[in-house]
Every structure is written in C-alpha cells, then in structure tokens.
Amino acid sequence: MDALLAAFATVFDPYVLLIICLSSAYGLFVGAMPGLTATMATALLVPITFFMPPVPALAAIVTATAMAIFAGDIPGCLLRIPGTPASAAYVDEAYALTRKGKAEQALGAGVVFSAIGGIFGTIVLVTAAPALAEIALQFSSFEYFWLVCLGLTCAVFITTESPLKGIITLFIGLFVATIGLDNPAGQPRFTFGSADLLSGVDVIPAMIGLFAIAEVLRVVAAAEVRLPSAAEVKGSIFRGQWELAKKYRVQVLRGSASGTLIGALPGAGADIAAWIAYAMSKRFSKEPQKFGTGHIEGIVESGAANNAAVSGAWIPALVFGIPGDSITAIVIGVLYLKGLNPGPTIFINNPESIYAVFILFFLSNIIMLPFGWLAIKSAKQILRVPRNILMPLILMFCIVGAFAMNNSLYGVTVMLVFGLLGFFLEENGFPIAPVILGMILGPMLEQNFITSLIKSDGDMLAFFERPIAAGLGIVTLLVWATPIVLALLRRRRRMSPA
C-alpha cells in the first residue's frame, strides 16, 4: 500500500504531468501523420528519456504510444489515409461514415473506445500479467502459423462486394511480401540486382500509396468529388457514445479481450489485433450487410482492440523481457537503462515503479478523451480547406512521410507504384485493404511455416501435435471449410428442386 501511495506521488508530480501533456501532443501529431508510426515516436523519444528519471521517461513513452495509435484513426477517417497500419483495417468504414456526414461520431467512437480498450488492457496487465505471460511464452511457430492463417481469413470477411476479388488482392500482398532478402532462407528474391529491392517493400510507403496517393489521383485528376465539406460534419464527438457502449457492450468486451490477448503474444501486435477484431465483429454481427457502408459497429470493436493490444504488449515485456511488439522492444532497453530489469521479480523488486507504470497507463488512456477531443476539433478544420489546395498538400505530406519511413527516396518510389496499383484496383472493384493484410502477414506466414517444418524434420502432423496448435488448427480449418460446405449444400438444393 505504501508502494502504491509512493507511486501516486511520483506520477502526480508537476514535472511528470508536464511530460505527459507534451508527449500527448507529440504522440497525437506523429500518429496523425501518415508515414510516422508509433514505433518511430518511441524511438525518437529514447535519447531524450536518457536524461530523465525512470517514471517521467516511461510516462513519455506510455502516453505517446497510446495517443499515436488512436491518432492514426484521424486522417483515416477524414481523408481515408490511415495514419498507422493499425487503423488500416477499418479505414474504409470510417471514411464511409465521414461521407455520410458522421465524421464526429466515427472519431468520437475512435477516441472513446480506444480509451476503453486501453483501460481494459491495463486492468489485465495489472491483474494477470504473470499468468498471461506464461501462456504467451508457450506459443511456438506451430501456434503462430495457425494464428496467421486465421488472420488471413480476415481478407474474406472484410471484403464487402466480391470475396474472390478480396482473395486475389490478398495474394498480391502476399507476393509483394516475398520480395527482398528478409526471408528464412536469407536469399534475395525478385530483387533483379537492386540494392533497394533487397530490403523488400515496406508496408508504410505501400499503404500511403494505396490509400492516399490513389485518393489524390482520383480527386486531382479525375475531378471526383469525394470529401464532404466541413458544414456537413456536425454534432459533438461524445454525443451518443454512451448509447453505443450500451448497444455494443459485447463487441467492446470482445474487442478489448482479443486485443489484449493478441497484443500479449510476442509475434503479433496492434495492427493484427485490429484486423481480427474487425473481421470478428462482422462475422458475429446481427447486421453484417451494413459493414463497409458506414456502420459504426466494427470501428467500436477494432478501435478498442488496437489500443488494448498496446497495453497487452507490455505483459511479456515486463514479465520476461520478451517484446510484444516493436514498441516494447524499445521499452525493454529503456527499462534496463533505468535499472528496472524486466523479469518476474520486477513486481517484487520495484513495486513503486511498476505501480507508477500502471497508473501511467490508466492516466494516459483517460486524458486521451480531452486530448483526443482537441485533436479531432482541430483536425476537422482540414475539411474546410478547399479541395484544390488540400490535395496537393496531401501529396507533399505523403512524399515526406514515405521518405521518412526509411529516410530513402526508394520509399517515395514504392509509394508512387502502389498509388497507381491502388487507383487501378479501386476502379475495377478490387478491395485494397487485403493487400496490406497480405504484406503484414506474409513474412510471418512464411517464417512460421518454414521454421516449423525445419523443427519437425518435415513432418506435417507436427502442426497438430501441440495442444494449442491443434486447437487453433482445427478452428482455422473449420472456418475455411464452412463456406465451401455451405456453397455445396446450396448447389445441391438448387440441383434437386424438390
């Protein structure tokens, strides 16, 4: 109890509170810029935190990442440019709401349910971290293989019009993921002697191209009017959120829980959590036909999931020093630096600091509401800017964002190529989100498939030998088999009109 009081005293210190406010603003800005990710926000903070005491250092990182993941929703919703890959899953849905004039509702749901998901994840972190970390550590490549397969299935669920076209763009993404040197064999593939292609195709510049550049091309060139004007966007962002929370309480709970779990797995993070949550939301929804047309349900669930995953990722990081995602990989370094060595004993050796971290998590998710409100209010002004001024500026921001990912013009080239690809695909009714899904999951699929085969000396049955792997495998095969069986049944019924 003393430790808890001491922790409160360290957190509610004016200096720490000032750090929290500054890093909130910083996290919101970085997250809202396409091309700048939450990981980058954290990495840039490291040299600054070096000169800070432990608690303010962690305060800066915790707040900045939580804000960045939420802020990724803002450009996604207003301009159809996801700020981070974690927002790509439901960007079409949010933009559809904006076009209906419901941007305030979509963004409000984003901030409210992000906060709820984040707080849920923190409660789990506080109460069950050691036990959950033990489970997460049991995941070997066999388990991850099935999890990735399940993730790929999302491509079908999130596609509204033609599932076949969704599968095809998923395969395009999977192919793009094979380019480069970073594969289990360590062999250059499809690089044609280019040093740039050796490093593969980064998801971020490709995402900027597919969503933002394609959109710029449509508006600037095809003179297609898509953006709603600011006047159409009315209402308060918090109005109606309570009703949503009541109506979709199951979805909120499911999204938060699955997000925390997926975040706690060292091989999967906020982006995969968002995809799976969105697909799950549609799969179990009472009104799946409304998905993709500006329906808030999926945003509620996946918005909660990606912020829950941010908290969940700290579970294996604190308990075993195993990073749950690229952000916690950096955090572990900072923890060591501040003498807070991760491990099961961290809860015994440094209770004040750990309690302080927990308080910081609660605090950052709570102040997300006022800061998010401010950010949304000011970001909404973007819609007041005339389209012919806005679009060239977006083009320039995209160029800088694609460059910033790896500080290389190669990123800008990738953006351009994917911009054209995205434009072409959309013109012909192909969904583009599965391309991103394929690019994120492709390397994981290959890595876990090949390493599993090496470990089992080529024995395919090994994929079902471990209990968790067997369970996940059976679920995956059932999900895949269901639509085929249903289709066959339907055909049979049609053939015999009895």
Added chain:
Amino acid sequence: MRRRSLFVAAASLVLAGSLPAAAQDYPTRPITLIVPWAAGGGTDAVARIIGSLLEKDLGQPVNVVNRTGGNGVVGHQAIASGSPDGYTIGIATVELNMMHWQGLTNLTYKDYTPIALMNADPAGLQVRADAPYKTAKDLLAAIKANPGKFKASGTGQGGIWHLAIAGLLKDQGIDPAAVPWVPSNGAAPGLQDLVAGGVEIVPCSIPEARSLIDAGKVKSLAIMADKPPALYPNLPTLEQATGSKWKTAAWRGIVAPKGLPQPIVDKLVAAMEKINKSAEYKEFMSSRGLGIEWGGPKEFTAFMEKADADFGAVMKAVGIAK
C-alpha cells in the same frame, strides 16, 4: 594576362586557405550518423547514445538516421557511398564481414575509413533451464551422439549466431549440419522458441538472453570469449569448458566513407575515445549489459581483417558462402 594571374593567385589563396580551414573548423553543420538497422534495436540504441554524446562534444547536431533492410546491406551501402567530408558517418556492424561472402554485395571493410571499435558482445551458449546438460562439453557430446536432433535459432540463416555455433562445431570436428539452423528475426523470437520448446540451443549474446536467464527460464553454459562477461562472472569461457579456442562476437564500430581527410579522422577518433571512456557511455552500456570495447583505426582494421577471414572459412563450411 596580368589580371588573369592575379585572379589565379587570388583563387589559389582562397582555396589554400579554405581547404585546411574546412578540416580545422569541422564540424560547421549537422552530422548524419547512419544506422543500418531498425529504430529500437541494440545497434540503434548504441548509435543514439554515441550520437547524443558526440553532439555534446562537437557542438553540432548529430542526426541518427536509420537505413534498414537487406540484412544491413542497404545501410552499409549508404555509409560507403556518402561523401568523405566527415558529415556522413555510420555505425558498422558484424554483418559487414559476412554479407560479401554470401554474394549480396561487393562491400567489404576495405571500403570504409575505420574510426573506432566501440562495442563487442561475445556469443554465449544458451539452453533451456531444465535441459539435462550441465556443461558445454555435455551438450557437444549429446550433439555428436544424435546428429540432426538438436535445433538452434537466434538469427536469420547465415546470421552471426548461426556462424557462432557452426564455427564451434567445425572447430570440434563435428559437421555443422549436425545442428540444423532454424532462422528467426533476431534473438528474442529465438529465445522465446527455446522456452516454448521449439528449439534446443540459442547461441546469442549474453545481454540478449539476460532477462530470461534472470527469470530462471534459460541457462547459459559458456561464453565464446577470452573472459567471462561482467554480468555473470562465474560463467566459464568456451576454452575452460571444452578446450575449444573458437571465439565469436557481434561488434559495432564507427566508420566513415573511404578517403576521409586525416585531420577529420583524428578529430573523430579523439571524440570517440572521449565518448568511449565517458561515464555516460559506461553507464548506458553496462545498464543494458552491453560490452564496451575500444580500438582506434589501426586495431579496428586488424580486428575486422581477422573476423573477415574467420567468417569466410565458416561460411564456406556451412555452405552459405558463394
């Protein structure tokens, strides 16, 4: 004619004055420090601490720039192709001595002006904490008795820890293929797989395995270096445990593009030596469990030369070298 010679004289005066001045005043604008690995990794952390200390020492901003991809090829290439004016430097890593053997690039350590070796982390030999072997010798005997049964992980195919164990096996007269390598994206996923029961050995560095060793999930049997690590002074060296003289370490050092003028080299070497000996650097490195190493341009070159030859031999034995 007269006017022209006057012009030449003036021009040469300006040039003569300005060239050494450029080196003397160095640096007069921001310096870029290129990191061939992603933000957040160990190399990035080392580069950022060196960068912030260098910034204090030289009084000019030092921008740490990550150029990732292609197992470090892209970033190392970016350092080598920078202009040798002291405003582009970079942190080279052990992969520099490996990638040209794989035929990925023509770059070798000879394409740089070496400044200073700043860090080295020797490979350890880690197994699950409940594994039945007590010493590295037991483990080697078990490998010999059951070739192909033990799997190891911790880096990609042909990465530094893969070569660490392959070199050890080769040194002991065992076929390197007796321990099939399971490629992973770095030590953390490899260690996790070790704990999850997917692989049996992870020959990564001690700081990488530290948290799981402290958590009682993993044990280290030996370190492939001259002396035990500062973190675990009781850990035997490979030579003590098995008699093998094989040593491997992942290292990091500051390099510049080839052809950097000597005055700038001297200035940077002096700055690096100051950083290397500074309390901040020592505190940073020891808190993360990273080993501090010092080598000026001459020692650094000799070090890379030996490592390059060693790796070439192992990579040919494993079948990775082209």
Added chain:
Amino acid sequence: MKVSDLVTGLVLLAAAIAIFAYAQTFPAIPGQPYGAGAFPTVVAVGLGAFSILLAWRGYEARRRDGGQQKLIALADWTRTPGTGANFLLSLVLVLVYVLLSDRIGFIPLSIGILLVLFWRTGVRPVTGVAVAVIMTLVMQVAFADLLRVPLPRGILDRVLW
C-alpha cells in the same frame, strides 16, 4: 481505366506462372529439402488458381451480356484534356521529386510542386504562393528540425540553419 475481369484474370495468371517459374530457381536452405522457393511457389499456385476463377467469371459475365462490355475501357476523365493531364502531371511531379530532390533539395522542390499543382487546379496566384511557401517551411521545421527526418538540403545546404 476499366478492365474486364477476364483480362485482369488472364494477366494475373501470366504473372503467377512467371512467379512460379522464377521461384523454382531459388536455392534450398543448406541441409533442408525446401528453401527460398517454397513460399513463392505456394503464393503463385494460389494466385494462379484464383485468377483462373476470376477470368472464368469475367468470361461468363461477357457471355451473358453478349460481349457489350469492352475488354478495356478508358474512363471518361481521360478524354477530358484537363483532368487527364492532371493525372499524368501528379505522377510526373512525384517522379521529379525522386530524381532531383538530392541535388535540388526539399524546400525548392516542394514549393515548385505545390505551385504547379495549384496553378493547374485554379488556385488564385497570391493564395497559391503564400500557401506553398508557408506549408513548405512548416514541413521543413516539423520534420527536419523537430522529428529529425533528413530531408534533402540540396542547393540550400550552406544557407540552411
């Protein structure tokens, strides 16, 4: 550009065959029966199979409407001179940035690109110049100075702070 699913399917099928063939040349992991080629092969087979399905659907659709839909149809805007040119111009400007930014630098190129696009989309000159200059400087300060993104300095290398 609207392309019939029949054509898209066939093009993707050709790509899948090419990927498949190329993947067979990748070496195996030493000591293992599979390697770099295994996953691209699986992807190629999957892509090929679903492309055939797509082409078949496109063919069915054409047969049903009696071949009225063109195999490849240009969208209306490409025939309007202004919009078609703007489309190409946007692509060319990005390409110009890729090719020249190292030499010329971010600031002049950004102002230039913005001015060209503002001029083409009918922004008033005074507004255009002001927005182009101010926003370029905002980007320079936000990205290069605060976030330390090394935007190319180009010709302004010695002038910039």
